[in-house]
Amino acid sequence: MCDEGKNASTGMFSDGTFRFHDGDTDLGGFCTLGTFSQYAVVSEWACVALADDIPFDIAALVGCGVPTGWGxxxxxxxxxxxxxxxxxxxxxxxxxxxxxxxxxxxxxxxxxxxxxxxxxxxxxxxxxxxxxxxxxxxxxxxxxxxxxxxxxxxxxxxxxxxxxxxxxxxxxxxxxxxxxxxxxxxxxxxxxxxxxxxxxxxxxxxxxxxxxSNPLYDIPRLFDLYRAGDLKLDELVTRRYSLDEINQGYQDMLDGKNIRGVIIHEH
Structure with missing residues (x-):
């Protein structure tokens, strides 16, 4: 709801530009992020520090779905x-x-x-x-x-x-x-x-x-609840996909096969 999120529905990034293109056509990045990318440049206001004990595939769940439902x-x-x-x-x-x-x-x-x-x-x-x-x-x-x-x-x-x-x-x-x-x-x-x-x-x-929810406050708090055993995160992941399996991930979602499907990037 903050003013910094003004571009969330436009496909633009925080600086008002598009980072993805198909020829001369600008392609939007969802919520100013475009998180199917293996690498991304994002604004500092879109970042929350991640502790070393939280795996990336589990942390990804708390970027949106977990605080949205919990909150x-x-x-x-x-x-x-x-x-x-x-x-x-x-x-x-x-x-x-x-x-x-x-x-x-x-x-x-x-x-x-x-x-x-x-x-x-x-x-x-x-x-x-x-x-x-x-x-x-x-x-x-x-x-x-x-x-x-x-x-x-x-x-x-x-x-x-x-x-x-x-x-x-x-x-x-x-x-x-x-x-x-x-x-x-x-x-x-x-x-x-x-x-x-x-x-x-x-x-x-x-x-x-x-x-x-407030990302800067609630995301770290949700990780604390996970550590304490009061929030189940591992159980949310039904299947993990490589990036080239993304279409199968979407199909499984539409077919109701997953609670959460997670894409694992190879760097």
Missing amino acids: SAVHAAEVRAGDTVVIYGAGGVGSNAVQGARYAGARFVVVVDPVDFKRDMAKVFGATHTFADATSAHDYVVEATWGQLADHAICTPGVLTEDIVNAAVQVTGKAGKVTVTAVGKLEERAVNIPAGMLIGYQRQVRGALFGD
Whole structure:
């Protein structure tokens, strides 16, 4: 959210230039970094010091997905001990929202994901209950909370849709908070909620970028939690790829085979 990130969506680097080109065509680098490069020149404000005891392939996870998911639960949603939390999507971001909710002391951490493998892994990361569809999760929450519904719903699917947001709103109770971390297609509206559903229960729907995290503070803190055994990072990596296997990595992601795939560079 800081002003230094003004070029994050343009493909330009921090100095306002493009570093990649196809003939006369400028090619953007994602979030002013372009991290599929074996070597990169980046601004000092985009750097966080890495301790010698943290492997590079594990550190890469904490550049985005881990603080985004963890922070969505801990910072943005502000989950508290005893809360009921429903998380939609248990991939590379949602799995860390699960970890954040568990660490914050949530009583019920309910995960919704259609992929069997991801639901199984969600339990490793701290989910108390998992469901393949939103309706089954909603029915369970009604029963488990004696009709009070959830305190929080966190949306972390691969692609955000109106159905997911509506399910998240409906599963939250009075003064419930829906935190939207995922993004959808730019040409489609994902939030279309009757005003009465918000006003009548005083529900809140808010967006979260990078989990409301501060990289300079939160990334070192997450490594401390990893060292202490309170944050699982090794378990997030389903498969490692060489750079020439990058297309297979994307396909595995689309097929729901990975929690996280990591590209290992050879220097």
